[in-house]
Amino acid sequence: MDDEQIKKSAEFLIANLAGKEVPGRVKFNVRYKTLVDFAKIYGITDSKYVGSEEEGIIACHAFANNFTIKALYKLLLGIKLVQNGEERPFVTNPGKLLHMGQKYNWDGCVELKQGDKLNITAKWGKVWLIEKNMMLLAEVHVEVKNQDGEMVVRPVVTAGVRPGGY
């Protein structure tokens, strides 16, 4: 693919993704053992995060990484677009996909507890091209709600795709 084709592909994605809903949703069950294993990685010993299953625990903040990334892989890699009459994915070579930035907002959110059943949806934010290195950047705004429809966290992921990957 030459520079002109890469640029056209970037322009197509910018026009067709920015501000649009990402189709689909991901369900995620929060298990006690997963929460404990994750907290232990960071040496967290507070019983709030690693206490007994009977008393109940909540997720440490870092646990948001666990379901956010899994959900995004499912949502983004499943996207099908039509460019010049041909179906294409968002990323044509996942090896060119880079994780550039991560934002989490917990303002007004409820705690994430063992047993929660999460419902994860996403929307494209800004999508833009850095012409210097032809890196395509895209923000994805995610909403994570529990089984009662309460917001658990609002992640924003910035993905980068190197030329040849989009």
Added chain:
Amino acid sequence: MVKISDIKVGDVIKNEFDGITRELLRAYAKASGDTNPIHTNDEIAIRAGLKGIIAHGLFSFGFITKLFEDFLEHGKHGKLIETDVEMRGMVRCGDLLVTEAEVTKVEGKRVYLDITQTTFTNIDIKDKNGNIMKQFEAGERGYISDKDREQGLVKTKEISEGVLSYRERVATPGSAIIELYE
């Protein structure tokens, strides 16, 4: 007890972690579900041009949220409202990971902070004649690039065994907001 009246611009909170090992990254891969072998298998990482395994992009992020969880005593004094980070540099086994947050603004009960997560990567220890006495993984595998040297990221310091060469690099810059209860 952490109170808003005790916090002022310029205050710094900090943690350090020097236990990044292959075993820990395997445990993180299992716990996070991110099983990309470039984080757990040296041969595959080398084939991908990485010279050795690298930590997961969000592995080190957990030490940022832990910094605030510890500071707020797990919700006793306040809560974490937001973190926003940029993944800039690779983190590897043997790195010392230093996470610092500096207060930039206090507004009402909210505290705004700049985050800097820095890796200190040991390269080798030389004697006074410049002979290598000990080489660390970064030296053996060639993790340090010419660009690191050009940018002045490679430094030396005298230690009891000789002169230690190491790289000091910002891996994850960012910002955070916390809210205190009192």
